[in-house]
Amino acid sequence: MDSFALxxxxxxxxxxxLLSFMMLYQARMLGLVNVFALHAIALxxxxxxxxxxxxxxxxxxxxxxxxxxKAVVIPxxxxxxxxxxxxxxxxxxxxxxxxxxxxxxxxxxLSMVVMLGVTSESDPLAREDLALALSVVLLGLLMMVxxxxxxxxVIGFMxxxxxxxxxxxxxxxxxxxxxxxVAFSVLVAFIVIGIFxxxxxxxxxxxxxxxxxxxRGERGG
Amino acid sequence: MNLVLDPVMLVLIIPAVAAxxxxxxxTYTLAARINVGATFLTFVSALGLFFIPERPDGLLLIDxxxxxxxxxxTFVGFTTSIFSSGYIAHELEVGRLTPLYLRFYHAMYQIxxxxxxxxxxxxxxxxxxxxIELATLTTVLMVGIYRTPExxxxxxxxxxxxxxxxxxxxxxxxxxYVAAQPVIGEGxxxxxxxxxxxxxxxxxxxxxxxxxxxxxLGYGTKVGLAPLHAWLPDAHAEGPTPIxxxxxGLLLNVALYAVLRFKILLAANGQAITPGPLMVAMGLTxxxxxxxxxxxxxxxxxxxxxxxxxxxxxxxxxxxxxxxxANFAGLLHMTMHxxxxxxxxFSIGHITRIKNTQRIADIGGLTESHPTLGWALVVxxxxxxxxxxxxxxxSEFLVISSTFSREPLLxxxxxxxxxxxxxxxxxxxxxxxxxxxxxxxxxxxMSYLPMFAHFLLVLIAGIYLPAPIxxxxxxxxxxxx
Numbered sequence: 001m002d003s004f005a006l007x008x009x010x011x012x013x014x015x016x017x018l019l020s021f022m023m024l025y026q027a028r029m030l031g032l033v034n035v036f037a038l039h040a041i042a043l044x045x046x047x048x049x050x051x052x053x054x055x056x057x058x059x060x061x062x063x064x065x066x067x068x069x070k071a072v073v074i075p076x077x078x079x080x081x082x083x084x085x086x087x088x089x090x091x092x093x094x095x096x097x098x099x100x101x102x103x104x105x106x107x108x109x110l111s112m113v114v115m116l117g118v119t120s121e122s123d124p125l126a127r128e129d130l131a132l133a134l135s136v137v138l139l140g141l142l143m144m145v146x147x148x149x150x151x152x153x154v155i156g157f158m159x160x161x162x163x164x165x166x167x168x169x170x171x172x173x174x175x176x177x178x179x180x181x182v183a184f185s186v187l188v189a190f191i192v193i194g195i196f197x198x199x200x201x202x203x204x205x206x207x208x209x210x211x212x213x214x215x216r217g218e219r220g221g
Numbered sequence: 222m223n224l225v226l227d228p229v230m231l232v233l234i235i236p237a238v239a240a241x242x243x244x245x246x247x248t249y250t251l252a253a254r255i256n257v258g259a260t261f262l263t264f265v266s267a268l269g270l271f272f273i274p275e276r277p278d279g280l281l282l283i284d285x286x287x288x289x290x291x292x293x294x295t296f297v298g299f300t301t302s303i304f305s306s307g308y309i310a311h312e313l314e315v316g317r318l319t320p321l322y323l324r325f326y327h328a329m330y331q332i333x334x335x336x337x338x339x340x341x342x343x344x345x346x347x348x349x350x351x352x353i354e355l356a357t358l359t360t361v362l363m364v365g366i367y368r369t370p371e372x373x374x375x376x377x378x379x380x381x382x383x384x385x386x387x388x389x390x391x392x393x394x395x396x397x398y399v400a401a402q403p404v405i406g407e408g409x410x411x412x413x414x415x416x417x418x419x420x421x422x423x424x425x426x427x428x429x430x431x432x433x434x435x436x437x438l439g440y441g442t443k444v445g446l447a448p449l450h451a452w453l454p455d456a457h458a459e460g461p462t463p464i465x466x467x468x469x470g471l472l473l474n475v476a477l478y479a480v481l482r483f484k485i486l487l488a489a490n491g492q493a494i495t496p497g498p499l500m501v502a503m504g505l506t507x508x509x510x511x512x513x514x515x516x517x518x519x520x521x522x523x524x525x526x527x528x529x530x531x532x533x534x535x536x537x538x539x540x541x542x543x544x545x546x547a548n549f550a551g552l553l554h555m556t557m558h559x560x561x562x563x564x565x566x567f568s569i570g571h572i573t574r575i576k577n578t579q580r581i582a583d584i585g586g587l588t589e590s591h592p593t594l595g596w597a598l599v600v601x602x603x604x605x606x607x608x609x610x611x612x613x614x615x616s617e618f619l620v621i622s623s624t625f626s627r628e629p630l631l632x633x634x635x636x637x638x639x640x641x642x643x644x645x646x647x648x649x650x651x652x653x654x655x656x657x658x659x660x661x662x663x664x665x666x667m668s669y670l671p672m673f674a675h676f677l678l679v680l681i682a683g684i685y686l687p688a689p690i691x692x693x694x695x696x697x698x699x700x701x702x
Contacts, residue, residue, distance in 0.1 A: 118427035122353050137392060141385065153381060160388045167395045173407025174398050176347035183351050187384060192356065194377070215251065 012046035013132035013166060017108065020139035020159055024104055025097050029082045029151065035073050036147045037154050040070035050169040059169055062181045066165065069185045070158065073193060081196050082151055092148040100146050107138040129170030136163030149182045154191050161188065226470070228269030229281055232291060232338045235263045240331035249313060249323045253306035256327050260299040263334060266293040279546035282344035282414055285697050290341045290478050293556055297470045297563050298334050300671035304454075305463035305568045307667035311574055312461070323408035326461070333359040333467065337475050346394050346412045347478060350387070350410055356472060357383045357443065364460035375455035382452040386442025389481070393435030397483070400428040414482060418489055426492035433496055436483045437503070441474035444538055445530050447507040457526035458579065462570035465522055469529040472564035473671040477533070481540060481701060488543075500541030501631065507534030508638040520579045521572070522651055525565055528605060531642050532549060532558045537637065539620045540701065542627070548698035550619035553686075557612035557679055558605075564675035565601040568594060570668055576660040585652055594665060595654050597672055602650045604679050606643045612682035 026032040044067045051059030084173040093100070115131035140160035144153050161184050168177050241257035246252045270288050309326065312318045318326070336356030343349040361383065367374030394412075401411040404423045409418045410519030421429075442449040457465040484496045511531035518524040536558065571594050576584050587595030604611035617639060624632040 114431060118425070118431050123469070126402075130396070130399065134392070137388070142386065144381070150377070157384055157388070158383065163397070164388055164391050167392060171395055171399045172402055174395065174410075175409045175412060176345070176351075176404075178349060180347065183354055187354065187358065190361075191380065191384075194380070215446075 005049075006020070009046065009049055009053070009170070010128055010132070011027055012049055013129055013170070014043060015042045015137045016162065016166060017139070019138050020143075021101070021104055023155065023159065024139065024143060024146075027097075028147070030079065032152065032155060033078050033082065036078075036158065037071050037075040038064060039162060040075075040172045043166060044071060046166055047169045052120050054172060056173070058178055061178050062165065062169065064183050065178075065185060066162075069188070070162070074158070074188065077192055078151060078155070081192070083158055085151075093146060094148060100142065102141050104142055107142060108135040111135045111138055123187075126170055126172060129169055131183065133163045133167035133170065135136055137161075137218060139163075154195065156187075157191070158188055228266040228273060229283055231269070232263055232295065232342065233335060235259055235266065236331045236338065239640040240328045240335065243331060244324060244328035244358075244514050245397040246266075246324065246327075247320065249309070249320055249327075252324065252327045253296060253302075257299070257302045257306055258302075259301040259331060260334065261594025263338070264292075264295040264299045264416055274425070280343050280344055280348065280673035283342065283682075284297050285693065286481070286612060286700055287341045289552065289556070289693070290474060290699060291338060291581055293474070293559055294337050294471050295334070297559055298337075298467065300674060301463050301466050301563060301567075302330065303668065304466070304570065304671045308461070308463055308570050313517065317367060326363065326366060329359045329363050330463075330467075333363070335473060336414065340475050341478060342634035344414050345409065346397060346414070346417075349482075353390075353440075353443065353475065353479060354387050356475065357387060358458075360456070360464065360468060360472060363464045364456045366461060367459070372459040373454075373457055375452075375459035376559060379452040379456040381448065382442060386439045386449065388439070389435050389442070393439055393483075394430045394582075396432035396435065397486070400424040400432065408438045409558070414486075415438055415574045416494065417486060420485050421489045422491060423492075425458060425489055426490055426494075429487055429493040433483055433487050433493070434499070437480060437496070437499055440476045440479045441503060441537075444473050444480065444537065445507070445509045445533050447534070448505045448698045450507065450530050453530060454523045457529070458520050458522040460574065462522070462566055463527070465511075465526070465569075466566035467564040469526070469566065470559040473529065473533055474559060477536065477540075477555070481679065484540070495543075497541045497543050500537050502541075503543055504536070504538030505631070505634055505638070507531065508538065509534075509634055511585070512645065515642055516648070518645075518649070519567055519581055520651075521581050521584065521653070522566075522579055524581065524646075525562065525569065525605075528642065528646065529558075529562055531638070532562070532605075535617065535620060535639070536637075539616075542624060542631075543702060544623065544627070545695065545698045546619060546623040549694050550623060552617050552622065552694050552697060553682075554613065554616035557616055557682060560612070560675045560679050561601060561604045562636055564672045564679075565598070565605060567672040567675075568598050568601055571665050571669075571672075572598070574667070575663055575665055578660065581653060583660050585665035586656045587654045587658070589656075590658035590662040591665060597669065597676070599650065599654050601608075601672075602646050604676065604683075607639060608641065608643075610680065612679045612684045615683055617685070650698060 006093060019042055022035050023032060026035055044063050047059055047063040111134035112131050115134055137160050140156050143156035165181055168174050241550055243252050243255060270283055310444045333356055336352050339441055340349050340352035343352055352362040361376050361380045364379055365372050398411055401417055401424060404420050445453040457468060487493045487496045511527045514527050536551050536555050573579050587598060604613055605615045607617040621632060621636060685700050
C-alpha cells in the first residue's frame with residue numbers, strides 16, 4: 001500500500017480519536033449528540049476509504065448501515081428523547097472535565113504503547129489503525145464511567161462500537177463485518193428503545209447507601 | 222448426510238422453529254407444552270451427537286469438548302422448561318404477567334436456547350461472538366419482563382455491563398484475526414477454530430497475549446468473574462426464576478466455553494503467555510470476594526447468585542491451574558454446579574411462590590411446613606456447599622488436592638474461600654429450613670420432578686461416576702492442556 005493511502009486512513013482514524021476527546025468535554029447533551037453524529041460520519045469516511053483501498057465491496061454495506069443508523073436515525077432519536085426527558089441542559093459528571101481529559105490522554109498513550117509494541121511485525125496499516133481504534137474504545141469506556149446520565153452512557157457505548165468497527169475494517173479481509181455491524185445495530189436499537197419506553201434518566205447507582213439497599217430489597221432484616 | 226436427520230442441524234433448527242411457532246401462538250397452556258416438547262427434542266438430538274463422526278470443517282464444529290457443553294445445556298434447558306410451565310402458569314394467575322408477555326417469554330426462551338447452542342457449535346470465532354450476543358440480549362429482555370423499577374434497573378445494568386463485555390470480546394476476536402491473517406491469509410479460514418489451531422504456532426505471540434486479555438475480560442464479564450460481576454446478582458434476583466436457573470446453570474458456562482476455546486489456542490502457540498495464571502487470579506478473586514459477600518445477603522435469590530459467582534470462580538481457577546487432573550475437576554465441577562444450582566433455583570421458585578417474598582427474613586421453618594420442599598432445599602444447600610455424598614464434593618476435593626500437590630500456597634485462599642462460603646450458606650439455611658414456620662403455609666401444587674431429577678444425578682455422580690463418562694472427561698481434559 002502506498003504511503004498516501006496510509007496517511008489518509010490515519011488521518012480519518014485520528015479524527016475519530018479527536019472527536020472522542022471532544023465528546024469528553026461537552027457540557028450540554030444536545031452538543032454531545034451532535035458530536036456523536038460527527039463521530040459516526042468520520043467512521044463512515046474511514047470505512048469507505050478502507051473499502052476503496054482494500055477493494056472490498058462488503059465494506060460499503062457496513063458504511064451504509066453506519067451512515068443510516070449512527071449518523072442519522074440514532075442522533076435524531078436521541079435528540080427527541082433528550083428533549084422529552086428534559087435532560088438537555090447539563091451533563092452530570094462523576095469526575096470533572098479536567099481530570100477526565102487527563103485520564104483520556106493517559107489512555108491514548110497506553111493504547112499506543114500496548115498496540116505499537118506488540119504488533120511490530122504486522123503491516124503498518126493494521127498496526128496503527130488498531131492502536132487508534134483501541135484509543136477510541138478506551139475513551140468510550142472512560143465516557144461511560146465518568147458520566148451519570150443513561151443517554152451519555154449509551155453514546156459512550158456507541159463510540160466504543162465505532163472503535164470496534166474501525167478496528168474490524170482495518171483488519172485486512174476480515175469476514176463477518178456486515179453481520180457484526182448488523183448485530184451491533186440491533187443492540188443499539190434495543191438500548192435506545194429501552195430508554196425511550198422506560199424513561200431511564202439516570203444510571204441507577206448512587207452514593208446513597210440507603211437508596212441502594214432499597215433498590216436491592218436488602219434493607220433491614 | 223440428510224439435513225433433516227442431522228443432529229447438528231437439529232439442535233439449531235428445533236429451537237429456531239419453536240421460537241417462531243411460540244411467537245405466533247396465543248394460548249399459553251399449549252405454548253408451555255410446546256416449549257417443553259421442543260426442548261426435549263433438542264435434548265434428544267443433542268444425545269444424537271454422540272453417534273455422528275466429528276466434523277472438523279465448515280461453519281459448525283463438533284468435538285469432544287463441546288458435546289459435553291451441548292448435552293448439559295439442552296438437558297438443563299429441558300428440565301427448566303418443565304419447571305417453567307408450572308411457574309409461569311402461576312405468574313399468570315396472580316397477574317404478574319399477561320398472556321402477551323407470556324408469548325414473548327416462550328419465544329425468547331427458545332431463542333436463548335438457539336443462541337447458546339449456536340455459540341457452542343460454531344466453528345467461527347465471529348459467529349460464536351454473534352451467538353453469545355444474541356443469548357445475552359434475550360436474557361436481558363427476560364430479566365426485565367416484570368417491568369418493576371427493580372427489574373428494569375437489573376436489566377439495564379446487565380445490558381450495559383454485558384454490552385461492554387461483548388465489545389471487549391469483539392476487540393479480542395479481531396486481534397486474533399489480525400494475528401492469524403498473515404499466516405493463514407484473508408477470509409473466513411482465519412476465523413475457523415480448526416484452521417486456527419492447526420496454524421497457531423506461527424502466530425505473533427505478543428498479539429495473542431493482548432487478544433487474550435481482552436477476551437478474558439470480555440467473556441469474563443459474562444461468566445460473572447470479579448471485578449466484572451456487578452450485573453449478575455441483580456439479574457438473578459429480579460428476573461423470573463426459570464431464567465435465574467438458566468442464567469446460572471447455562472449461560473455462564475457458555476461464556477466460559479468461549480474463554481476455554483481461546484485458552485486452548487494460546488496454549489498451542491507455545492510462545493504466548495500461559496493464560497493459566499490470569500484465570501487463576503480472576504477465579505480466586507471471585508471465589509474469596511463472593512464468599513464474604515454471601516454473609517450480607519438478605520434476598521434468597523441474590524444469595525444463590527453470589528454462590529454462582531463463587532462456583533464460577535472455582536471453575537475458572539481449576540481450568541487456570543490446567544493439567545489433566547485440574548481440568549477434569551473443572552469440567553466435573555461445571556457440570557455438577559449447573560445441575561445443582563438450577564435445581565436450587567427450582568426450589569427457590571416454589572418457595573417464593575408459597576411465601577410470596579424473596580426476603581430471607583420472611584421465610585422460615587420450611588421443613589416443618591413443607592417437608593418435601595424444605596428437605597429438598599437442605600439437600601440442595603448441602604450439595605452446593607460441597608459436602609459428601611454429592612458430586613460437588615468430588616470435584617472440589619479434586620481441585621483442592623491437585624492444588625495442594627502443585628501450588629500449596631494457592632490452596633490456602635482456595636480452601637479459605639470455600640469454607641467461608643459453607644459457613645454463610647449454612648447460617649442462612651438454618652433460618653430458612655428449620656425452626657418455626659414463618660409466612661404463608663399454602664401447599665405447593667407444582668411438580669418437584671425436575672428438581673429431584675437434578676439432585677438424583679448429582680447424588681449418583683457423587684457416589685459413582687460411570688467409567689465411560691470418566692473416560693470422556695479425561696479425554697476432554699487432555700484437549701484443554
